[in-house]
Amino acid sequence: MDWTDSAAADEARRGNQQAFRVLVERHSHAVFRLAFRMTGNEQDAEDMVQETFLRAYKQLQRFDGRAAFGTWLYRICANCSLDLLRSRQSRREAQPPETGNESVHWLDRVAAREPSPERLTQSSQIADLLQPALKRLSATERAAFILRHYEGCDIEEIARTLGVQANAAKHSVFRAVQKLRRALEPAWGAIR
Amino acid sequence: MSHLDEEQLVEAYYAPDEQSRMHMRGCPECRAAFERVQEHLDALRDYPVPERGPGYGGEVWKRLLPQLPPVRKPRAWLRLWLMAPAFATLLAMAFVAGMLTQRKAQLVGTPASTRERVLLIAMNRHLERSQIILSEIANGSTAVLDFPREQERARDLLDDNRLLRQAALRDGDAADASLLDELERVLLDVANSPAEMPSRDLEALQNRIDNEGLVFKVRVRSSDVRFKGQQL
Numbered sequence: 255m256d257w258t259d260s261a262a263a264d265e266a267r268r269g270n271q272q273a274f275r276v277l278v279e280r281h282s283h284a285v286f287r288l289a290f291r292m293t294g295n296e297q298d299a300e301d302m303v304q305e306t307f308l309r310a311y312k313q314l315q316r317f318d319g320r321a322a323f324g325t326w327l328y329r330i331c332a333n334c335s336l337d338l339l340r341s342r343q344s345r346r347e348a349q350p351p352e353t354g355n356e357s358v359h360w361l362d363r364v365a366a367r368e369p370s371p372e373r374l375t376q377s378s379q380i381a382d383l384l385q386p387a388l389k390r391l392s393a394t395e396r397a398a399f400i401l402r403h404y405e406g407c408d409i410e411e412i413a414r415t416l417g418v419q420a421n422a423a424k425h426s427v428f429r430a431v432q433k434l435r436r437a438l439e440p441a442w443g444a445i446r
Numbered sequence: 447m448s449h450l451d452e453e454q455l456v457e458a459y460y461a462p463d464e465q466s467r468m469h470m471r472g473c474p475e476c477r478a479a480f481e482r483v484q485e486h487l488d489a490l491r492d493y494p495v496p497e498r499g500p501g502y503g504g505e506v507w508k509r510l511l512p513q514l515p516p517v518r519k520p521r522a523w524l525r526l527w528l529m530a531p532a533f534a535t536l537l538a539m540a541f542v543a544g545m546l547t548q549r550k551a552q553l554v555g556t557p558a559s560t561r562e563r564v565l566l567i568a569m570n571r572h573l574e575r576s577q578i579i580l581s582e583i584a585n586g587s588t589a590v591l592d593f594p595r596e597q598e599r600a601r602d603l604l605d606d607n608r609l610l611r612q613a614a615l616r617d618g619d620a621a622d623a624s625l626l627d628e629l630e631r632v633l634l635d636v637a638n639s640p641a642e643m644p645s646r647d648l649e650a651l652q653n654r655i656d657n658e659g660l661v662f663k664v665r666v667r668s669s670d671v672r673f674k675g676q677q678l
């Protein structure tokens with residue numbers, strides 16, 4: 255069906271599930287991409303995709319059409335992922351140090367799929383360091399950085415998503431970049 | 447003019463402003479530092495995401511469909527919630543304070559009574575406002591935080607917090623009472639700290655908010671309350 259996003263959202267709000275299906279099929283890839291970058295883990299990302307569409311469906315009455323439907327949806331996805339990261343973080347802080355029993359990461363999968371020695375290049379060095387470095391950021395810093403760097407959101411948008419003032423959002427992006435630059439120090443030599 | 451610091455260089459990478467551009471034009475040192483930032487951030491662009499096939503949207507829909515609840519039309523009181531939160535808080539406070547007790551007999555006993563709705567509205571509003579101030583303090587530095595303003599907001603929230611905590615206790619809602627109790631202690635700390643807060647004290651406060659997972663707890667409870675409100 256050739257609905258625009260806002261027409262489909264209107265229809266879905268009136269209870270037309272097929273209209274919501276159009277929106278799900280249209281936005282699933284982008285929501286997955288964001289969820290994966292936020293969580294760094296395929297299974298978590300799939301869970302976040304489900305949770306995002308479920309929350310969106312329940313909250314359809316509150317979508318007022320002022321923002322694009324996609325923007326509204328990505329904000330929900332960022333928030334779901336943020337909730338997950340924060341709950342993990344607070345649980346981690348409350349528990350003894352991990353024993354290396356974490357879920358499998360994209361890096362391990364990439365490494366398993368492409369074990370060629372050429373991967374010991376600059377970009378693989380960066381990739382090897384990036385994921386653990388991202389994990390060391392606070393949930394807010396990670397979210398702010400992902401939204402700024404990969405999703406191209408502006409500061410106002412990030413502030414709205416995180417529920418903070420613009421200055422705090424800007425500062426979170428900066429702290430994330432600063433920590434990542436420090437953590438990736440060993441890889442920078444290879445760039446030059 | 448002094449050189450650009452790292453924060454300004456990062457800012458210039460994402461959203462260059464005329465001032466930093468001008469500075470870099472005349473300053474080889476900052477230009478070199480900026481190029482370094484640019485190289486690093488460009489190198490981070492490549493963050494591989496696992497492929498999803500063309501049928502992925504259909505798969506998501508298939509998994510989602512059994513979980514979808516029926517869509518509800520917004521009720522009149524929900525529109526009130528969305529449009530007049532300040533009025534709603536006043537109403538709720540009046541109610542909690544017992545000013546409407548003479549009408550209570552008419553209200554209690556009906557399913558999803560007005561009292562419950564009013565309390566939910568007040569609780570939702572209170573948690574949303576608390577979440578903003580907690581997040582700002584948890585993520586800010588002494589340089590970016592307008593601490594006196596946060597204190598003013600914390601003082602505003604304290605009265606509502608006490609009333610809501612008392613209402614939760616009266617209703618035997620131990621979980622809400624304990625969350626509001628935790629929140630109250632942090633709000634009191636914010637309200638009673640010196641306006642010129644030393645970074646060390648701010649860090650201690652941030653650690654406390656972090657360790658208690660308070661922002662998350664408030665966020666989760668806030669979304670539960672909102673959801674419950676929609677179901678009434």
Ligand SMILES: [Zn+2]
Nearest residue numbers: 449450473476
């Ligand atoms: Zn300079």
